[in-house]
Amino acid sequence: MLLLYLSGLMAIYWLQGRLIYPGERTTRAHPLDFDPRFVWxxxxxxDGLxxxxxxxxxxxxxxxxxxLLHGNGEDLRRRSAIAERLVDEGYGVLQVEYRGFAGNPGRPSEQGLYSDGRAALKLLESTGxxxxxxxxxxxxxxxxxxxxETRCAGLILEAPFTSVVAVAKARLFWLPIERLTRDRYDNLSKIGRVCAPLLIYGGDKDLVIPTAHFEQLHAAANKPxxxxxxxxxxxxxxxxxxGERYVLEFLRTVADQC
Structure with a gap:
């Protein structure tokens, strides 16, 4: 039994990249799949990627x-309908593909994805x-x-988690997840440092991220x-x-304050 337990620990440690980033195996999106209002x-x-x-x-x-920042088991194609609806409202929209996803170079990691987001944010900030x-x-x-890290006009979180560790512990409660997890994405410890207006929305039938995660993040967040x-x-x-209705209402409120 001890050998099986230790084998399980090793498997979780070495395979966690595939568990957290299954979308790494997605194929490159084809430009003809998308709305011609967008450019690639x-x-x-x-780090040069x-x-x-x-x-x-x-x-x-x-x-x-x-x-727009997508989830772990998909590439940006899965968010294309949302992106196009936002464009219908006149907003500029940028969808960035993470490192290692959809044919991009590199391997995904927590610090790597933060770097990807910073590069995308820099492009949008250049628009003024x-x-x-x-x-x-x-x-x-x-x-x-x-x-x-930045003075953004607003933050919208769809089906967010408090941390990767908290999600994993709920499923693998018999393992020392806190010691095994490399990429933590600890939203709960950071949300209190966000000063921008915030919208959190999620489903009451979410079987991946329990609604308690949404509630805890909201309770820890600054107002508004x-x-x-x-x-x-x-x-x-x-x-x-x-969710569309509430996102569009939130964006109109933010736009009115700009």
Whole structure:
């Protein structure tokens, strides 16, 4: 039994990259798959990686650009409908593809994804528009970190977790997860350092991230902050199950203050 336990520990330690970043195995997105209002461009990270991005500039007079950060088991194609809806509203939108995902160079890691987000944010800041950061699931970890480092106009967290450790402990409670986990994305310890207006939204049927995570983040956040629980929504359908309305309302409020 001890041998089996030790084998389990070793497996979790060495395979955690595949568990946290399953989207690393996604294929490169094809430009013809997407709305022609967007252009394909790239950003270069501090460690010299060129990452594919999908960008649509804001319309004249629109004060906002939105940085969309996707989840761990997907590439940016899964967020294309959201990106296109935001463009319909006149906002600029940038979708950055993480290192190691969809044919990008590099291997994903917590510090690596933070670097990816910083490079994308730098591109949007060069437009002179206010920036709202929207992070979904794993992307919430990148979004919170960026929001602690910059004066963004707003932060939106869709189906966020308090930390990767907390998510893993709920499933593998018999293992010393805190000692094994390299990439932690500790949103709960950071959210109190975010000064921007905040919207947290998630589904009450989410089987991946329990609603307690959303509630804890909201309780620890500075004001102004909102928490919207979408009835009947799971982990992957929060936007289309009612989240869209609240995101658009939040963005209009932020835009009015710019």
């Amino acid at each position: 461009t790239s950003v270069v990270t501090a 060129g990452l594919a991005c999908r960008y649509c500039p804001p319309v004249a007079g629109s004060p906002l650009c939105i940085l 528009r206010a920036v709202v950061i929207h992070g979904y699931s794993l992307g919430s970890g990148v979004a919170v970190q960026l929001a602690t 902050s909102q928490f919207i629980l979408i009835r009947g929504a799971g982990h992957v359908d929060v936007w289309e199950s009612g």
